Amino acid sequence: MSRLRTIDPAHSEGRVKEIFEGPLKGKHLNIFKGMANSPAALDAYLAFSGALGKAALSAADRELIALATAEANECAYCRAAHTAIGKSVGLTDDLTVAARRGAIGADPKRDAIVKFALKLHEKRGHVSDADLKEFRAAGFTDGHIVEVVATYAINLFTNYFNHVNDTAVDFPAPPALK
Secondary structure, three states: OOOOOOOOHHHOOHHHHHHHHOOOOOOOOHHHHHHOOOHHHHHHHHHHHHHHOOOOOOHHHHHHHHHHHHHHOOOHHHHHHHHHHHHHOOOOHHHHHHHHHOOOOOOHHHHHHHHHHHHHHHOOOOOOHHHHHHHHHOOOOHHHHHHHHHHHHHHHHHHHHHHHHOOOOOOOOOOOOO
């Protein structure tokens, strides 16, 4: 059960009502109902997420980062949410599980993305020159580096929000790690 007040979109007011009737119309997920306690935070999340939708990294690649981050942070909500979202952008169950394990051996570029995201996590952003060189050697640019950092950051926010809120999972359970 959520530890923060859950905002019912049908009874929301002001900016929260505008958000639920606008960009979140039909997307009344528990994470958003909790985040709606702060219209500013919900607006910030939607703006950041929307901007990343224009990234050079594909939606599928961003979902791999989200899955690796969710697993590293033990976020049950994001594990389930990003498995479902990942499938909607073309990821298979095997790829979602591989990302959560932190290694996608069959695809060197995606493997590099997941491993770099996890290095950000493990080193709290203090990646080495060698880490950057390795990521660039996989075919990525400085722009990609920035986008991995940004994608990691927005997922860190949602992971931590869900921990604080104890957000009830409203997505199907993801496959178990084997």
